Amino acid sequence: MKVELENLFSVDESNQEEVINVYNRYGIFVNASEIKRRNVKASFNPVFTLDGDVTYEKVTALYKSLQYELGIHSIGERFYFDFSDSEYEQAPLFTLNSTGNSPHMFLEDKGTMFSVNPYCECCGLMKTKQLSPLVIDTTQMKDRHLVHVSGFWVASQELVNLMKKEKIKGYQLLEVIHCGPKQGQHKAYQIIPTQRLPKRSSGRVRLHFATEQAPCSCGLNGVIQGPDICKLxxxxxxxxxxxxxxxxxxxxxxVYRKTLFSKRFRELIIANNISREVRGEKDCNFGPKDWLFDPVLLK
Incomplete structure (x- = not known):
C-alpha cells in the first residue's frame, strides 16, 4: 500500500513557475500540466506519494514556504490509500467505505431514539446507543441495495434475500421504520454484526491535515486513519x-464502530452485478452505484 496526498489551491498566472519550483525544491516533482487555467486564476492539484523521501514533515515545511514566499494560505488536502493487486487478492476482510460514488447513499435519520453521552470532553465527540429501530424514508433507497444511516448499514429486501441464499453469516437483521410517502416505500433492514474483530495490529497509518489544528489527545478527532491491519x-x-x-x-x-465484510461477501456483490470490480477511489470504474471496498492488510 502507498499513501498519496492531493493538494488543491489557486495560483496566479504570474507566479505559476515559482509554485512549481517550490514543490521541486522539496523533492516533489510536478509540472505545468497539473495547472488548469481558469481566466487569471488557475487551479493546481498535484498528487504525490508520501514515502521515505517525501515525508509528512517535509510536506508541512513545503506549505510554510508556499505561505511565506508566495502568500498561498488556503491549501486543500486529500489522502488516498493505493493498494496493490496482491493486497486485494490476499485480504480475507474488507472495509466497505461507500456503496456508490454519490451523496444519495447517505440517508437522513428521521427520528431513531438514541442515548447520547460524551466520548471526549476535549473535542466534543459523542457516543450513542441505539434504543429503537432506525427510522428513515425508505422511498429514497429506490434501486439501491445498501445505504448508510447514522453510522449503520441498511439493506434492501433484495440484498437480504441474496445474503440468505448464499448463506452469508455473522449478522442479525432489524427492520427499519418507514417515515415518508406510502407510495414507493420499501422493506429495508439494518445489518447488525454479531461478532467483533480482535484489536487491530500495530503499525496502522495515522495522518492528519497539516492545514488544520493538531489532532485531539483522544486519538480520534483530527486523525485520518489508514487501512485496518490484522494478524493472520x-x-x-x-x-x-x-x-x-x-x-x-x-x-x-x-463515534461508531465500522462494519467489515468478508472476501466472500465482496465477491458476491461483484458476481451479482450489484457493483463492478473497483480498486480505489481513482479507479476509472468507480461510478455512482459502485461499491468501494478497502482491503484489510495482514501482518
Whole structure:
C-alpha cells in the first residue's frame, strides 16, 4: 500500500513557475500540466506519494514556504490509500467505505431514539446507543441495495434475500421504520454484526491535515486513519462474513464502530452485478452505484 496526498489551491498566472519550483525544491516533482487555467486564476492539484523521501514533515515545511514566499494560505488536502493487486487478492476482510460514488447513499435519520453521552470532553465527540429501530424514508433507497444511516448499514429486501441464499453469516437483521410517502416505500433492514474483530495490529497509518489544528489527545478527532491491519493468526480463526471493528471511528460528531465484510461477501456483490470490480477511489470504474471496498492488510 502507498499513501498519496492531493493538494488543491489557486495560483496566479504570474507566479505559476515559482509554485512549481517550490514543490521541486522539496523533492516533489510536478509540472505545468497539473495547472488548469481558469481566466487569471488557475487551479493546481498535484498528487504525490508520501514515502521515505517525501515525508509528512517535509510536506508541512513545503506549505510554510508556499505561505511565506508566495502568500498561498488556503491549501486543500486529500489522502488516498493505493493498494496493490496482491493486497486485494490476499485480504480475507474488507472495509466497505461507500456503496456508490454519490451523496444519495447517505440517508437522513428521521427520528431513531438514541442515548447520547460524551466520548471526549476535549473535542466534543459523542457516543450513542441505539434504543429503537432506525427510522428513515425508505422511498429514497429506490434501486439501491445498501445505504448508510447514522453510522449503520441498511439493506434492501433484495440484498437480504441474496445474503440468505448464499448463506452469508455473522449478522442479525432489524427492520427499519418507514417515515415518508406510502407510495414507493420499501422493506429495508439494518445489518447488525454479531461478532467483533480482535484489536487491530500495530503499525496502522495515522495522518492528519497539516492545514488544520493538531489532532485531539483522544486519538480520534483530527486523525485520518489508514487501512485496518490484522494478524493472520487472528483472522484465520474467524468464522462468518460480517464483523464489527474493535476500535472506534467517527464522523466528526459521533463515534461508531465500522462494519467489515468478508472476501466472500465482496465477491458476491461483484458476481451479482450489484457493483463492478473497483480498486480505489481513482479507479476509472468507480461510478455512482459502485461499491468501494478497502482491503484489510495482514501482518
Amino acid at each position: 493468526s487472528d483472522v484465520s480463526r474467524l468464522k462468518g462474513d460480517v464483523f464489527l471493528a474493535a476500535e472506534w471511528s467517527h464522523d466528526g460528531q459521533y
